Amino acid sequence: MAIAYAHESTADQRRANRKKAVDGRTVICKVKRCDGPGKPSRWESFKVPVEPGMNVIACLKHIAQNPVTSDGKTTTPVVYDSGCLEEVCGACTMVINGTARQSCSCLIDEYAPREGDTITLEPMSKFPVIRDLWVDRARLFNSLKRVKAWVPIDGAYALGAGPKESQANQEVRYDISECMSCGCCMEACPQFNIEPDESKWDTSFVGPHAIAQARLFNAHGVGKVLKNDRLDELMGPGGVSDCGNAQNCVKVCPKGVPLTESIGAIGRQVTLRSFARFFKGR
Amino acid sequence: MTATDGPRQSHHLLLRRLHSLSGIVPIGIFLLFHLTTNASVVWGAANTRMPGEGLERGVATFQHEVSWINNMPGLLIIEISLWLAIGFHSILGVFYAMSGKSNVGSYRHPDNWRYTLQRLTGYVGIFFILYHVATLRWGWTFLVPGGTLWSHEFAASTLAAALRGSQEGFTGAGIAVSLGYFIGITCLVFHFANGLWTAAITWGLTVSVGAQKRWGVVCAGLGVALMGAAWMALIGFLITDPGDARVIEARMGGGSHSVPDEHADDAIGAAPLGREP
Numbered sequence: 095m096a097i098a099y100a101h102e103s104t105a106d107q108r109r110a111n112r113k114k115a116v117d118g119r120t121v122i123c124k125v126k127r128c129d130g131p132g133k134p135s136r137w138e139s140f141k142v143p144v145e146p147g148m149n150v151i152a153c154l155k156h157i158a159q160n161p162v163t164s165d166g167k168t169t170t171p172v173v174y175d176s177g178c179l180e181e182v183c184g185a186c187t188m189v190i191n192g193t194a195r196q197s198c199s200c201l202i203d204e205y206a207p208r209e210g211d212t213i214t215l216e217p218m219s220k221f222p223v224i225r226d227l228w229v230d231r232a233r234l235f236n237s238l239k240r241v242k243a244w245v246p247i248d249g250a251y252a253l254g255a256g257p258k259e260s261q262a263n264q265e266v267r268y269d270i271s272e273c274m275s276c277g278c279c280m281e282a283c284p285q286f287n288i289e290p291d292e293s294k295w296d297t298s299f300v301g302p303h304a305i306a307q308a309r310l311f312n313a314h315g316v317g318k319v320l321k322n323d324r325l326d327e328l329m330g331p332g333g334v335s336d337c338g339n340a341q342n343c344v345k346v347c348p349k350g351v352p353l354t355e356s357i358g359a360i361g362r363q364v365t366l367r368s369f370a371r372f373f374k375g376r
Numbered sequence: 377m378t379a380t381d382g383p384r385q386s387h388h389l390l391l392r393r394l395h396s397l398s399g400i401v402p403i404g405i406f407l408l409f410h411l412t413t414n415a416s417v418v419w420g421a422a423n424t425r426m427p428g429e430g431l432e433r434g435v436a437t438f439q440h441e442v443s444w445i446n447n448m449p450g451l452l453i454i455e456i457s458l459w460l461a462i463g464f465h466s467i468l469g470v471f472y473a474m475s476g477k478s479n480v481g482s483y484r485h486p487d488n489w490r491y492t493l494q495r496l497t498g499y500v501g502i503f504f505i506l507y508h509v510a511t512l513r514w515g516w517t518f519l520v521p522g523g524t525l526w527s528h529e530f531a532a533s534t535l536a537a538a539l540r541g542s543q544e545g546f547t548g549a550g551i552a553v554s555l556g557y558f559i560g561i562t563c564l565v566f567h568f569a570n571g572l573w574t575a576a577i578t579w580g581l582t583v584s585v586g587a588q589k590r591w592g593v594v595c596a597g598l599g600v601a602l603m604g605a606a607w608m609a610l611i612g613f614l615i616t617d618p619g620d621a622r623v624i625e626a627r628m629g630g631g632s633h634s635v636p637d638e639h640a641d642d643a644i645g646a647a648p649l650g651r652e653p
Binding site: 192193282284285287329330331333335336337338339340341342345346352354355357358359360361362363364365366368 | 388389390392393472475476477478479481482483485487488490491492494574577578579580581582583584585587588
């Protein structure tokens with residue numbers, strides 16, 4: 095019976111694992127732990143009896159009820175972040191068996207289908223750890239601020255109805271609007287590296303999600319008034335040209351956001367913008 | 377955006393885009409001509425305008441091409457421009473490559489391998505080009521086993537001798553040099569084909585996944601063809617006997633000489649001139 099555990103396992107292989115899952119088994123949950131910012135990391139393993147349909151969050155809740163490692167030592171409950179528990183908020187993103195994904199939608203049956211199998215949980219490596227599996231994703235939101243990922247509608251009077259939206263444009267924008275700012279694309283990106291120095295956030299790589307959001311708001315009838323601001327930011331250090339085309343982002347995106355297409359689209363907008371700036375001056 | 381970060385911002389993009397552009401024009405275009413010219417040592421066998429038969433015609437065709445290039449006006453300016461472009465592309469490339477951190481161990485997609493290989497082949501390519509130009513163009517013969525000095529009037533024979541490590545047969549060091557050439561050209565052709573594919577995304581030419589796939593087929597096709605030309609040339613020079621080739625080249629007069637000039641004399645070393653017909 096072939097079982098795919100490795101991090102490169104495909105969704106199909108994982109679905110196949112679900113059918114092979116053994117009832118009433120106990121699996122090992124191996125967690126990379128850290129007591130606080132700047133503190134050293136350590137590994138702890140926990141034996142977890144699996145219930146049908148159990149996800150990683152339920153696994154962590156079980157550990158919180160019985161914080162005893164597999165070698166019998168009493169420890170503290172594992173700290174993690176979570177919100178919606180239905181893969182739309184992005185808070186519970188962590189590195190599971192080597193790849194980034196949401197722990198709420200991660201079924202134990204897919205990753206550890208047999209008795210004694212191990213499932214490995216680590217915090218994302220590109221963001222500073224607050225504690226255990228909980229990381230600070232502030233830089234992700236800082237990137238969204240850099241590209242002004244919003245529609246400017248504040249003012250002293252009502253602006254009236256927005257411009258008409260074509261079906262075709264709507265279809266392009268909808269896919270990008272599904273981004274939940276989870277951080278998977280940044281975690282998987284070889285060009286996006288951890289930057290503990292907050293003052294460098296504005297010149298280090300913005301990340302694939304921010305480039306896609308710039309495309310989304312540049313395509314918005316009202317949002318496009320800030321198009322040049324967004325492109326000017328993405329022309330600078332840490333902008334779209336820092337992308338190395340490894341295309342990991344689009345493969346790990348849980349929402350299937352067309353990240354690489356957006357990088358190409360913003361590349362095109364930046365090319366045209368730079369020509370305009372060169373020949374027109376602004 | 378304030379007025380002060382205008383230049384900083386545009387220079388960042390300008391350098392990135394010049395890095396991308398320089399890989400295609402002039403370096404990529406030059407690579408295209410360079411490799412097809414080299415391959416003439418094999419495809420020249422079909423060149424009926426040249427004397428002799430089979431690969432003798434190849435040697436003659438290659439010599440004809442090399443002589444033509446050496447008679448180009450302002451060749452040194454073209455060469456210096458290429459060296460500057462390659463230097464610019466290399467220095468910025470190393471700087472950019474160091475800004476990333478490969479993670480193929482965790483994310484084993486072909487695209488991620490491409491990303492890593494693009495950087496690795498770039499590093500290998502820098503060393504290879506430096507060795508290649510230093511030994512065959514700048515005359516750093518102390519780096520060539522057998523001490524062969526490449527001569528544009530005895531193009532195939534001196535190159536074959538440099539690859540063999542001696543005028544006669546293959547020496548151990550010669551095999552190492554030949555292997556180095558195989559690795560070097562393979563890396564550079566991959567680097568060019570993949571760079572051409574990613575440049576289209578960088579400039580925003582290919583946006584949709586379908587467009588990227590289609591352009592990928594074009595780049596892969598070009599890469600395979602160039603790889604074929606590069607390997608063909610290398611095999612051609614490896615099976616070329618320096619002594620036999622020198623006879624053909626001397627007969628062609630190397631453009632103006634009927635006997636080897638003093639450079640070629642150095643190059644031939646111990647090889648007796650009596651081999652001449």
